[in-house]
Amino acid sequence: MKKIMELGRRSFMKGVGLSALATAAGSTGANALGQSGGMSGGKGYDFDEVFVRQNSRKWIAAYNAYGKDNIDVAMGTADLDFKELPQVVEAMKQRAEYENYGYEPTPDSFYQSIIDWNRERYGQEVKKEWIRTSSALKPGMVSSMRGLNPYKGKVILLTPTYSGFRGAINKAGMRVEMSPMKRVNNRWTFDLEDLKNRLDYETKCVVLCNPNNPSGEFWSAEEMMGLGDVCIDHGATVLSDEIHCDFPNKGVKFIPYASLGEKYANTSITYRSPSKTFGQACLRVAYFFTQNEDLMNATMIGGGHEEGVNTFGVLAAETAFREGAQWIDDLNVYMNERFDYIVDYVNRPGEMPGVEFQKPDGLYLAWFDCNGLKEKVARPEQVRALHDKWRDEGNHRRVTPEMCMQEWIARNARIHLQPGSSYGIGAEGFMRMNIGVPHALLKKALDNWNAALKSLG
Ligand SMILES: Cc1ncc(COP(=O)(O)O)c(C=O)c1O
Incomplete structure (x- = not known):
């Protein structure tokens, strides 16, 4: 039985790259092959193709909030509007045709692909026995929080940071405490004095977002060691979320927290x-x-973690880790160009009044300083008016100035952004735009937004 399964699996993986590419090339030529035609600047894949994701939570959320006819570009939830790596699609098709979906062990080759990926890209040695799986990132982190702090207590976040951490902490039955970061030269960095004051006997974990969503810092070794030393002194474990690590901009290097040295890894x-x-x-x-x-x-x-991954996901991940290096390298070239495009756009005299932008170290999330816009469309009386409108409609959500800006931008520029207030204390006046979209959609979004901003006078 084992032999048959192994054989079957090998055929899903075997030659998937070549056959997928050959099929694509045979059908519609170079562009289906993913050959970069024009502006991507990458070596192989085409990210300019507009691919309408009808099943996307990001798009559906925007349509539900504002109506399908009123939104041109949905730029909220952090995921990509590009077609999947063709080798992954081909491997999944082949597996789907193998007509049995009963229990399967997670193959060693999956773990090996993780080990190889980390060694090849980051020089990081990860042993198989150190790895556990999870159906998504947060469930693993929730289990750690539970297990590390059986008496509950609090978990510290370095804000602004990913909004979902707050839900994860609540799910683990703990309290969220925010340690706002400092903004130095338009870059956020840890406020270690503030952190020290918050690290008490009931704090067993600190969440590090490396690199940081939403503000895009790829933390330096010095920054992380400073943070790590404070945590070690106070007996707190660092939970390092590195989900965005594969998206450095040109010239930026990702440093895994656990690679800083034995005491940090431990x-x-x-x-x-x-x-x-x-x-x-x-x-x-x-x-x-x-x-x-x-x-x-x-x-x-202690945390009662249940490993749970599905066969298609494992196959997709392994195929991507084995065959996707070029794809992500090309995508990073593409994203780097998009960031440069935004910098250029925002800094052109007279364009995008009320909005400022600094190129981040990476990710595909653009973090706009909209404090100028806030003064025009999210003054206290305007926030109050939105609050009252929503209350009258039966919506009792808290309203922040950033949510007021989100509303104004959606209604006037037909684009859906994330309000900075979702990311915790320290993000006042900021808005996040997911730019993991083809260039045509990014251009449309900026043109719409620019026109709306100019209409304010
Ligand atoms: C930093 C960060 N961590 C975790 C997640 C969510 O991961 P998952 O859906 O796998 O729990 C996200 C999603 O945007 C994220 O940005």
């Missing part, structure tokens, strides 16, 4: 996932690792 757990890198969020595969067996036992036993 007091941290790293969480990763192919879901952002290869746009595989619906396939439900993530993984986490630590060299410290006690931390892993706390997560697995």
Whole structure:
């Protein structure tokens, strides 16, 4: 039985690259092959093709909020509007045709592909016995939080940071405490004095977002060691979310937290996932690792973690880790160009009044300083008016100035952005735009927004 399964699996993986590309080339020529035609600047894949994602949560959320006819570009939830790596699609098709979907073990080759990916891209050695799987990133982190702090207590976030951490902490039954970061030279960095004051006896974990969503910092070794030393002194484990690590801009290097040295590796757990890198969020595969067996036992036993990944997700992840290096390299070239495009656009005299932008170290999220716009469309009386309108409609959500801007931008520029207030204290006046979209949509979004801003006078 094992032999048959292994044979079957090998045929899903075997030659998938070549056959997928040959099929594409045979059908519609170079562009289906993914050969970059014009502005991508990459070497192989074409990210200019507009691919309408009818099943996308990002698009559906915007349509539900504002009506399908009123939105041109949905730029909220962090996922990609590009077609999947063709080799992944081909491997999944082949697996689907193998007519049995009963229980299967997670193959060693999947773990090996994770190990190889981390060694080849980051020089990081991860051992198989350190790795556990999870259906998404957050469930693994929730299990760690539970296991590391059986008496509950609080978990510290370095804000602004990913909004979903707050839900994860609540799910683990703990309290969120925010340590707002400092903004130095238009870049956020940890406020270690503030952090020290918050690290008390009931704080067993600090969440690090490396690199940071939404503001895009790829943390330096010095920054992270400073943070790590404070956490180690206070007996707190660093939970390092590295889900966006594969998206550095040109000239930027990703430093895994656990690669900083033995003491940092021994007091941290790293969480990763192919879901952002290869746009595989619906396939439900993530993984986490630590060299410290006690931390892993706390997560697995104390936190009651249930490993749970599905065959298609595992196959997609393994195929992407094995065959997707060029794809993500090309995508990073493309994203780097998009960031440069935005910098150029925003800094042109007279364009985008009230909005400022600094190129981040990476990710595909653009973090706009909209404090100028806030003064025009999200003054206290305007926030109050939106609050009253929503209340009268039976919507009792809290309203922030950034939500007021989100509303104004959606209604006037037909684009859906995320309000900075979602990311915690320190993000006042900021808005996040997901630019993981083809250039035509990014251009449309900026043109719409620019025209709306100018109409304010
Ligand atoms: C930093 C960060 N961590 C985790 C997640 C969510 O991951 P998952 O859906 O796998 O739990 C996201 C999604 O945007 C994210 O940006």
